[in-house]
Amino acid sequence: MNKITFIGAGNMASSLIGGLLAQGTPAAHICASEPSAERRAQIAQQFNIQTFADNQQACAGADIIILAVKPQIMRQVCESLAQQLTAQQLIISIAAGITTASLAQWLQHQSIVRCMPNTPALVQQGISGLFAAEAVSTAQKQAAEHILNSVGASVWLSEEQQIDAVTAVSGSGPAYFFLLVEAMVEAGVKLGLNEHTAKQLAQQTALGAARMLCESPLSAAELRQQVTSPQGTTEAAIRRFQAAGFESIVSLALAAAAQRSAELAQQFTD
Ligand SMILES: NC(=O)c1ccc[n+]([C@@H]2O[C@H](COP(=O)([O-])OP(=O)(O)OC[C@H]3O[C@@H](n4cnc5c(N)ncnc54)[C@H](OP(=O)(O)O)[C@@H]3O)[C@@H](O)[C@H]2O)c1
Known part of the structure; x- marks a missing residue:
């Protein structure tokens, strides 16, 4: 050994x-x-x-x-x-x-x-x-x-x-989820929940969604479609995300992380 x-x-x-x-x-x-x-x-x-x-x-x-x-x-x-x-x-x-x-x-x-x-x-x-x-x-x-x-x-x-791409997706990735949970808690409080309750709801939702992603044979897009009924509440939220350019924000954010990773590598290279 x-x-x-x-x-x-x-x-x-x-x-x-x-x-x-x-x-x-x-x-x-x-x-x-x-x-x-x-x-x-x-x-x-x-x-x-x-x-x-x-x-x-x-x-x-x-x-x-x-x-x-x-x-x-x-x-x-x-x-x-x-x-x-x-x-x-x-x-x-x-x-x-x-x-x-x-x-x-x-x-x-x-x-x-x-x-x-x-x-x-x-x-x-x-x-x-x-x-x-x-x-x-x-x-x-x-x-x-x-x-x-x-x-x-x-x-x-x-x-x-x-x-550099790994750094952008998974190396820095946990912080993206933390940011999303932070924003969900803040939004939950604005909608009338106390902070403790909003935190519990957002954190357990993150855990549940992560487990479904890892354990289900379905893709993230398929899982999302399954819980998005036409004219429903989830659709209303996702439409708002997409209207504000959600996919493009994520893409730009990850590109910035990858670029920074390459810059740091350059800095440490002789
Ligand atoms: N944490 C993460 O999530 C993560 C993720 C990806 C990559 N990494 C990489 O993992 C490495 C370690 O990160 P970390 O978060 O574990 O940092 P850390 O907690 O600061 O650990 C580094 C350790 O090395 C010790 N050390 C300092 N000088 C040394 C020397 N000359 N010889 C032997 N040991 C020495 C430090 O001791 P003192 O505190 O006494 O100086 C410290 O205990 C970093 O290069 C980081 O880029 C970390």
């Missing part, structure tokens, strides 16, 4: 560690490196895994190294690991905006998988887009997929550039 080292033990690393343990990976096969002593103690206590203050020590003997630090410090972290990596080790980066080419250059290493997870990973309902550099073996791809799937699901991308 693979030995997995996390570099950086923040929010996303904790979700993955929790997911892996829940899926049956033994705690003895996972370790994490983290500069904050307080955070190390917290992680060690929560997950019963070995922790390190030193990234190089943490990586010795690892089959898979997961880079889970902020993009701003990725270069420095990678360059400090470059000397000691062995060709068999798989590097998985979850950092936004850092290309496999930059990672390969900083790490002097070729087996790299780049991922874009999203925040529902914190509740084991995430989805990640994964891109593998050419040197990554089939077994390593399976291992990467297993790790990311421990906090939800994943999709493989054939081109690295597609990460």
Whole structure:
């Protein structure tokens, strides 16, 4: 079984560690490196895994190294690991905006998988887009997929550039739903509900609709048509959405996110 080292033990690393343990990976096969002593103690206590203050020590003997630090410090972290990596080790980066080419250059290493997870990973309902550099073996791809799937699901991308689109759809996507719920709560209050009741109604509706989308064989459009009777209340609302250009707003918003993702990637590229 693979030995997995996390570099950086923040929010996303904790979700993955929790997911892996829940899926049956033994705690003895996972370790994490983290500069904050307080955070190390917290992680060690929560997950019963070995922790390190030193990234190089943490990586010795690892089959898979997961880079889970902020993009701003990725270069420095990678360059400090470059000397000691062995060709068999798989590097998985979850950092936004850092290309496999930059990672390969900083790490002097070729087996790299780049991922874009999203925040529902914190509740084991995430989805990640994964891109593998050419040197990554089939077994390593399976291992990467297993790790990311421990906090939800994943999709493989054939081109690295597609990460920008993944960022636009699922990376930033949870916030779009939060925004919709915020607006529905506000509208519900305007229509005479108290805030607590409006929140309960909007949140549970979001959950119910999400479960129907995931569990039904019908498409989103078909599900919508099913609940939209002619001349009915839903039709009245949807007509208003569409008259205000709903589809075009969503399309413009996602294009802006994808463009920003590409700009950030450019910023971190040499
Ligand atoms: N959270 C998300 O939903 C999400 C989604 C997609 C991608 N990501 C990516 O995931 C990565 C981590 O995000 P996060 O939300 O988990 O951030 P985070 O909670 O800030 O975790 C980063 C951790 O790395 C530690 N760290 C700092 N310098 C380090 C070093 N030199 N060596 C080892 N560890 C170091 C930090 O410790 P200190 O706090 O003590 O500095 C912190 O605990 C980012 O690159 C982000 O782009 C996150």
